[in-house]
Amino acid sequence: MPDTLDSIRDRLLAAQRIVLTTHIRPDGDALGSEIALGRWLRGMGKAVYCLNADPEPKPLRWLMDEQPKKLVRVYDPGALSHAELIAEADLRVVVDTNAEHRMGDVGRAFRAAADAGKPVLLLDHHPDAETWFTEAHTDTGSAATGEIIYDLIAGHDPSGIDRAIATALYVAIMTDTGSFRFGATTPRTHAIISDLLARGDFRPEPIHIALYDGKTHSALRLLGLALGTIRTHYGGRLASMTISQETLRASGADFEETEGLVQYPLSLEGVVSAVIFLETLNGIKISFRSKGDCPINKWAGRFGGGGHPNASGAYVTGKTLEHVRKEVLDAAPPHVAAPPEDLADADDNGELSDEQRQLLMAFQGKLS
Ligand SMILES: [Mn+2]
Secondary structure, X not given: OOOHHHHHHHHHHHOOEEEEEOOOOOOHHHHHHHHHHHHHHHHOOOEEEXXXXXXXXXXXXXXXXXXXXXXXXXXOOOOHHHHHHHHHOOEEEEEOOOOHHHHHHHHHHHHHXXXXXXXXXXXEXXXXXXXXXXXXXXXXXXXXXXXXXXXXXXXXXXXHOOHHHHHHHHHHHHHHOOOOOOOOOOHHHHHHHHHHHHHHOOOHHHHHHHHHOOOOHHHHHHHHHHHOOOXXXXXXXXXXXXXXXXXXXXXXXXXXXXXXXXXXXXXOOOOOEEEEEEEOOOOEEEEEEEXXXXXXXXXXXXXXXXXXXXXXXXXXXXXXXXXXXXXXXXOOHHHOOOOHHHHHOOOOOOOOOHHHHHHHHHHHHHHO
């Protein structure tokens, strides 16, 4: 079987006009991967544009400021020039997501191109890719799409990795691995980072400061309020955090500033899985996280979401915050599996409802 990464690299090198995109609300891996691939291809003489459904989050604005003008743009579905770029490109490439609806309006445009027989390629590390891509390279063993982009470039000629590309790939891999601590981090991750630091000649510290030390007073106020909502469930193996619109208003924080809060319930001793409920104006956003061998993507899947085994999300509309919270917590037992003896001496802040207890007993029954 031909290696899909080699085949995709060949297609890219043979193309002239290329449009890249990534997922809605792009993060460090999405933008870092896009920028690294985009700059490398521009260096090879290609006309390349990244068209994204959403702009970058504030902590990544510095990265965008370092890019050539118009390399990355927010897609305007009403702009003829944007529609033309997508329709008339030789190649369309998606990085760091594998589902049409995760690309917003750009997804519809890319899908229409694919349906018209025009090639759309995929470079990603998420499982269960949709099947409409002309050619897909999915490596779920990569901690970040940035690792795949590194292999793509280095497999052609590692000297093509300049300071800008190295910096973008560092951002991609560092952010998706939680600063190299998540389970997906491998020796290969560190070998790639080592090479990026050597070739890029950039300093990591200012990048970490720009990404993580730019908090506002309102964000810290939100953190204070959010910490007070942490509850543990199912023998202390699961922790939840709940942020209502009222909490957001009281803190004065932007919704964007809820990013990363899920790490706090997950940091409690004994907790293997954490879930955060965020009330938006239109529905409830749920983020699931776990440590080690505790896959939670199927749990997220029960609520129409999905993702990685240790990091998933879902979005539920038409139900109240309390309703969604109860449904998700009630559905937890098969996904936060614990040995029966751990569940027996449950310490749940006295929060276990009769229904939860029944579910728990049913679950214990299955184990023994
Ligand atoms: Mn990623």
